Amino acid sequence: RPSPMVQRYGHFIPYPVDTYKLAQALSMFVGTYDFRAFSKESSEKDTVKTIESIFMAPCQATGGYKITVTGTSFLRHMIRRIVGASFEIAKRPERSCQELKQLLLNPLQKPKNLPTAPAKGLCLESIVYDEYQRGSDE
Numbered sequence: 001r002p003s004p005m006v007q008r009y010g011h012f013i014p015y016p017v018d019t020y021k022l023a024q025a026l027s028m029f030v031g032t033y034d035f036r037a038f039s040k041e042s043s044e045k046d047t048v049k050t051i052e053s054i055f056m057a058p059c060q061a062t063g064g065y066k067i068t069v070t071g072t073s074f075l076r077h078m079i080r081r082i083v084g085a086s087f088e089i090a091k092r093p094e095r096s097c098q099e100l101k102q103l104l105l106n107p108l109q110k111p112k113n114l115p116t117a118p119a120k121g122l123c124l125e126s127i128v129y130d131e132y133q134r135g136s137d138e
Helices: 019-027 078-091 098-105
Strands: 031-034 048-059 064-071
Touching: 019 048, 019 078, 031 098, 064 078, 078 098
Parallel strands: none
Antiparallel strands: 031 048, 048 064
């Protein structure tokens, strides 16, 4: 159980998780894909997004793990669904990371029994704008 001092800043998983399989599952999402199956967006919005990197690292302050996702832009609930789906795959030996790859390759397919992680612990750390996007006063 997490310390009460950090409990509200993370999501406690009350079951054993294969961290190697979790890292594999998260790595499936790196690249440019149609993330329709992992979002709440309507079909009119562009659901093709690029995830540049996903890192999972131990967090000494909490005794847990920190997952950092870097990308060009994200859809509503996209990161929460990616993390929830990855944990579901990692906790069940009978499930495979290939399920996630199939959803990315077939975006109209509905995910089966893949939960959305709670917003608890989700934190936007930074936004980096290209000079082109910001405009220049020069």
